[in-house]
Each structure stands twice: as C-alpha cells, then as structure tokens.
Amino acid sequence: MARILVVDDSRTTRKILRKMLENRGHEVVDEAANGEEAVAKYKEIKPDLTTLDITMPVLDGIGALKQIIDFDSNAKVIMVTAAGQKHKVMEAMKANAAEFITKPLLEEEVMERIDRVLQKAND
Amino acid sequence: MFEQHFANYLMEKQKISETQYVLVQEQQKISRVKLGLIAVAEKLISNEQAEELNLLQKSTDRRFGDLAIEKGYLTPEQVDFMLEKQGNPYLQLMQILTENNVFSVDELEELLNDYIVDNGFQAKDLEVLKNGDLDSIIALFIKTDNSLVNDYLALAVRNVIRFINSRPLVNKVQVVKEYSAGNLSYQRLTGDNELLLGFASNDNELLEIASAFAKEDFNQLDEDSFDSVCEFINCINGLFATELSHNDVILEIMPPAFGPNQKLSGPEGVFIVPMSLNGKQVDLIAVVNGQVDQ
Ligand SMILES: [Mg+2]
Numbered sequence: 001m002a003r004i005l006v007v008d009d010s011r012t013t014r015k016i017l018r019k020m021l022e023n024r025g026h027e028v029v030d031e032a033a034n035g036e037e038a039v040a041k042y043k044e045i046k047p048d049l050t051t052l053d054i055t056m057p058v059l060d061g062i063g064a065l066k067q068i069i070d071f072d073s074n075a076k077v078i079m080v081t082a083a084g085q086k087h088k089v090m091e092a093m094k095a096n097a098a099e100f101i102t103k104p105l106l107e108e109e110v111m112e113r114i115d116r117v118l119q120k121a122n123d
Numbered sequence: 124m125f126e127q128h129f130a131n132y133l134m135e136k137q138k139i140s141e142t143q144y145v146l147v148q149e150q151q152k153i154s155r156v157k158l159g160l161i162a163v164a165e166k167l168i169s170n171e172q173a174e175e176l177n178l179l180q181k182s183t184d185r186r187f188g189d190l191a192i193e194k195g196y197l198t199p200e201q202v203d204f205m206l207e208k209q210g211n212p213y214l215q216l217m218q219i220l221t222e223n224n225v226f227s228v229d230e231l232e233e234l235l236n237d238y239i240v241d242n243g244f245q246a247k248d249l250e251v252l253k254n255g256d257l258d259s260i261i262a263l264f265i266k267t268d269n270s271l272v273n274d275y276l277a278l279a280v281r282n283v284i285r286f287i288n289s290r291p292l293v294n295k296v297q298v299v300k301e302y303s304a305g306n307l308s309y310q311r312l313t314g315d316n317e318l319l320l321g322f323a324s325n326d327n328e329l330l331e332i333a334s335a336f337a338k339e340d341f342n343q344l345d346e347d348s349f350d351s352v353c354e355f356i357n358c359i360n361g362l363f364a365t366e367l368s369h370n371d372v373i374l375e376i377m378p379p380a381f382g383p384n385q386k387l388s389g390p391e392g393v394f395i396v397p398m399s400l401n402g403k404q405v406d407l408i409a410v411v412n413g414q415v416d417q
Contacts, residue, residue: 009378010350010353010354010357011346011347011350012336012337012347012350012351012354013354015337016337054376055357055361055376055377055378056378057378081361082357082358082360082361082362082376083361083364083365083376084361084362084364084365084368085364085365085367085368085373085374086365086368086369087368087373102361102365103354103357103358103361104286104358106178106181106182108178108182109182
C-alpha cells in the first residue's frame with residue numbers, strides 16, 4: 001500500500017484515478033488541480049508516489065515535475081496525461097519521471113505501471 | 124453509422140414511422156451479437172480469451188477480429204465467418220424492412236438512390252456505405268477542403284463511438300461562418316497548427332457525453348459534468364497531437380474551457396458535425412485559427 005498524491009486539473013480524472021487506486025488498497029493522501037498546488041502539496045505531504053497530469057492551468061505538469069525532482073531527487077512521479085506527444089515524453093523522461101501513461105485511462109495498464117514503479121522503489 | 128443515417132432519412136421522408144424504427148431496432152438487438160459471444164458460442168475461443176480481447180479492444184482502438192488474429196486465437200477465415208454471422212447492420216435493416224413488408228426490395232433500392240442524391244453522396248459511395256469499414260464510412264461523412272480538419276473530426280467521431288455511444292446518428296459535416304452555442308466545452312491545440320475542438324448543445328444535451336464518459340449519472344450542466352466533457356475532448360486532442368507528433372508536427376494542448384452562450388468563428392468558418400446521441404442533439408465542432416467570444 002502506498003500514499004499517493006493525485007494531480008490533474010480534471011476532477012473527472014481525479015475521481016477515476018482515486019477509485020482505481022483505492023480499489024487496490026492504496027491511499028490517496030491528497031489531490032491537486034494544477035502544477036503549483038502539486039509542488040506545494042508534495043513538499044508538505046512527501047507522498048510515496050505522485051500521478052501528474054501535464055495539461056493544467058497555472059503551472060503544467062512538466063514544470064511541476066522539475067520542481068518536485070529539484071526538491072526530492074528520489075521522488076516517484078508517474079505522468080498520467082493525454083499529452084503523449086513525442087517531445088512531451090522526452091521532456092518528462094529527461095526530468096526523471098518514473099513512468100509515462102497516456103489517456104484514455106485503462107485500469108489494468110495504470111495499475112501495472114504503478115505497481116512496477118513501487119516495486120522498483122522497494123528493490 | 125450509415126444504417127442510422129439512412130433510417131433517419133426514411134423517417135424524415137415519412138417512409139417509415141418512428142414506431143416502426145423502434146421495432147426494427149428491437150429486432151436488430153436480438154440479431155446483433157457481439158463477436159466475442161459468437162466466437163465463444165462457436166467454441167472458437169475460450170471465455171478467458173474473449174475477456175482478454177475485450178479488454179485489449181478497449182485500450183487500443185482496434186477491432187476484436189484483428190486483435191484475435193494477431194493473438195493467434197482466430198484465423199482470418201474464422202473472423203470472416205463470424206462477421207457474416209453477426210451481420211452488417213445495414214443489411215439487417217433492409218432485411219427487417221422487407222421481411223415485414225414495409226417495402227419491397229425494389230422500393231428500397233429506389234429510396235436508397237434518393238438518399239444518395241439528397242445527401243450529396245456519389246453513386247460510387249454506395250458500396251462503401253453498404254460494406255465499407257467504419258473509417259471509410261466516416262470519411263464519406265467528414266469531407267471538407269481541409270484534410271487536417273477531416274482527420275481531426277474523424278478521430279473525434281471514432282472516439283464518440285468508442286466511449287460515448289456505439290450507435291450515434293451522425294450527420295454530414297457542415298461549414299458555417301459563425302456558430303452560437305447554448306453550452307460549449309472546448310480545448311485549443313496550438314503550435315504548428317492552431318486548432319480548436321469542442322462539443323456544444325442548445326440546452327443540457329451535453330450531459331449525454333458527460334455521463335457516458337465519466338460513467339456517472341449527471342443531471343445538470345455544472346462544473347462536474349462540463350469537466351467530464353472537457354476531459355473527453357482532452358483525450359481526443361491528446362490522441363491527435365500524439366499521432367501528429369510522429370510526423371514531427373508539434374502541437375501543445377491548452378487547458379480546456381467551458382461555458383454557456385459562446386460564439387465561435389474562424390477564417391475558414393466553423394466545421395460542425397451534428398449528431399444525435401440517444402435522441403439528444405449535440406454538435407461536434409472544429410475551428411482553425413478560431414475565435415471564441417461571449
Ligand atoms: Mg489536464
């Protein structure tokens with residue numbers, strides 16, 4: 001079981017992700033609706049894992065990822081986004097995202113990738 | 124897609140009544156069986172394999188038959204056999220109408236020719252409408268002078284069928300100078316192209332999309348339900364931008380927006396695909412270099 005911070009400007013997607021994660025026994029410790037909120041909450045909560053959308057107002061997910069990794073170089077951040085453009089994937093990987101999942105979300109895929117990242121963290 | 128459109132044409136021309144079409148649809152439901160079910164019933168694959176394929180299908184925008192062949196569960200011949208069993212919905216419509224003596228085969232042929240002319244299709248389109256795959260049929264409905272817009276709207280229609288309603292009544296694309304939306308959800312793509320994709324309705328018909336996408340029963344257009352429509356658009360834009368990025372076209376996806384009483388315009392006009400989802404009228408909209416005003 002992991003403590004997870006869910007970041008997405010869409011409340012629909014936050015709800016879907018929360019349901020998927022809680023179904024597997026994880027705890028969604030908090031939610032954020034933009035990058036700035038995400039960075040602030042990350043620093044406050046220090047979650048085991050963060051799911052991070054890219055297209056968001058105020059500060060996008062790539063900007064938030066960089067600030068989170070700056071603060072905690074071991075942060076486990078999984079991008080969960082519709083923005084699967086080549087340059088987005090490369091930017092996120094360069095900034096040390098642990099995984100990149102594209103929407104529309106599929107429960108099996110999401111959970112498999114999250115388990116993989118958590119597994120790696122425990123090895 | 125063609126079958127719904129043709130049936131709607133018959134109703135508009137008062138060749139069949141709404142009640143008759145409801146009865147036809149009831150009969151179609153009985154005769155329309157999922158490929159997975161047919162394959163299991165024919166003992167071609169196991170239940171587990173069918174479930175696995177159904178899951179894969181949801182995640183990959185691919186057809187059941189193609190996936191089954193790729194996995195080695197079915198041969199192309201077996202898939203053809205199943206498709207024949209399942210029946211083409213247009214042929215089913217024809218069969219039910221003629222079997223119930225609503226029309227003779229000759230009368231139907233004549234109505235079909237009227238349909239082609241009245242809807243601006245060409246004679247050669249008929250074969251595609253009757254027997255073509257979904258992509259080819261969509262391409263006949265979404266035909267504008269702008270090929271990027273054609274691809275954009277076609278992708279959106281495919282995703283409506285995939286996530287919102289498997290049997291929408293989709294009309295041919297129209298271009299208007301200006302468009303006024305009672306309620307609108309939209310999102311812009313910016314970069315190598317300036318595009319906008321949206322869904323609009325006069326009243327609260329957008330709820331049909333909101334509820335289906337979030338798998339939740341919304342009953343008013345508020346922040347929650349608008350958000351669901353916006354996130355559906357975001358997914359379509361993501362798929363489109365991702366696809367184009369493989370051809371080195373760079374697009375950024377902007378945060379979506381929504382609201383009542385919006386006006387849309389653009390130098391090429393506003394592209395509209397009117398559709399009916401469970402009887403609810405919704406417009407799919409694309410604009411190039413578009414402007415949104417209150
Ligand atoms: Mg977003």
